[in-house]
Amino acid sequence: MKNCKKDLPKKAQDGVxxxxxxxxxxxxxxxxxxxxxxxxEPYHCHxxxxxxxxxxxxxxxxxxxxxxxxLKKILESIVCRFDGRKLDDLECFKNINTxxxxxxxxxxxxxxxxxxxxxxxxxxxxxxxxxxRARYCExxxx
Numbered sequence: 001m002k003n004c005k006k007d008l009p010k011k012a013q014d015g016v017x018x019x020x021x022x023x024x025x026x027x028x029x030x031x032x033x034x035x036x037x038x039x040x041e042p043y044h045c046h047x048x049x050x051x052x053x054x055x056x057x058x059x060x061x062x063x064x065x066x067x068x069x070x071l072k073k074i075l076e077s078i079v080c081r082f083d084g085r086k087l088d089d090l091e092c093f094k095n096i097n098t099x100x101x102x103x104x105x106x107x108x109x110x111x112x113x114x115x116x117x118x119x120x121x122x123x124x125x126x127x128x129x130x131x132x133r134a135r136y137c138e139x140x141x142x
Contacts, residue, residue: 032098100134
């Protein structure tokens with residue numbers, strides 16, 4: 001068996017940060033009514049899609065960064081309270097515009113403390129309709 005490190009170019013051996021990433025996706029159906037400037041848009045529903053991505057530099061002994069099913073269960077435990085509801089009526093969105101951006105941030109804030117310390121939450125992305133999505137992350141590399 002070849003030594004993989006030996007086969008890498010010199011640049012890849014020095015200073016390359018390794019990162020394993022996994023994502024989990026779930027969905028829910030809910031309605032909302034955005035406040036746009038001084039106007040309220042009509043109440044409407046969406047089939048929301050939520051994706052969470054986590055990352056880490058090392059795998060566990062079993063060869064996994066983190067179990068996909070555990071990540072999906074964490075995600076579903078947060079969004080299950082949204083399903084079939086008017087988001088504006090939920091306590092977590094009182095006095096907050098129920099935009100995809102704010103929903104993504106809320107989900108992000110509720111996932112990050114449920115992960116092991118060695119795992120970082122990279123982002124939460126919320127798709128409102130096909131082609132229209134918002135992503136929230138902290139410490140982006142911009």
